[in-house]
Amino acid sequence: MKHLGKVMAIIIFMAVAATAVSAKFNKSQDAIRYRQAVMTLIGHHFGSMGQVVKGEQPYNQASFTEEAALLEMLSKMSWDAFLYPKSDSGKTKLKSKALEKQDDFMQAARKFENETAKLAADAKTGDLNVIKAQFGAAANTCKGCHSEFKSK
Numbered sequence: 001m002k003h004l005g006k007v008m009a010i011i012i013f014m015a016v017a018a019t020a021v022s023a024k025f026n027k028s029q030d031a032i033r034y035r036q037a038v039m040t041l042i043g044h045h046f047g048s049m050g051q052v053v054k055g056e057q058p059y060n061q062a063s064f065t066e067e068a069a070l071l072e073m074l075s076k077m078s079w080d081a082f083l084y085p086k087s088d089s090g091k092t093k094l095k096s097k098a099l100e101k102q103d104d105f106m107q108a109a110r111k112f113e114n115e116t117a118k119l120a121a122d123a124k125t126g127d128l129n130v131i132k133a134q135f136g137a138a139a140n141t142c143k144g145c146h147s148e149f150k151s152k
Contacts, residue, residue: 031084032092038078045071046139053135061126068116068123071138075116079109098149105149112141 025031045067051057052064081087082105088096098105115138122134 025081025084028084028087029090031081031087032090032094035078035081035087036092038074038081042071042074045074046142049135050139053132059128061123064131065120065123068120072113072116072120075113079106082109093151095149095151105145108141108145108148112138112145115141 025034048057049064049067049071052059082094082098083102085099088094088099115134119131119134119138122130125131
């Protein structure tokens with residue numbers, strides 16, 4: 001069952017990635033759905049890695065490295081969809097502040113990208129202590145952005 005979940009996540013990722021290069025939206029709801037799909041995948045991979053970091057699942061370097069690489073790719077995919085005009089209304093938790101303070105939002109986005117890139121690099125070392133520390137740093141970028149730009 002765990003394998004099926006990974007396969008499904010990879011299939012969804014591939015479908016999203018195929019459109020990521022030219023992510024153009026005709027309406028705000030399209031942008032909202034796109035970014036929600038990406039964030040669902042980010043949550044899936046972060047959750048899987050978090051279970052390992054917390055000791056709830058056994059550590060497998062190859063699997064963890066794969067999850068971290070996918071997370072790094074996902075970290076770069078949805079920012080245009082967040083900043084699409086009027087995408088702060090409708091079925092979304094995005095605060096208007098993200099559109100009003102785009103520079104601040106993008107600074108937080110770049111921090112997330114940088115920390116997930118470091119996590120992907122650290123995952124290759126196999127040093128679980130280093131990985132745990134960087135996982136925490138990456139997770140903190142999520143929390144910081146969510147508290148600032150996401151409604152509860």
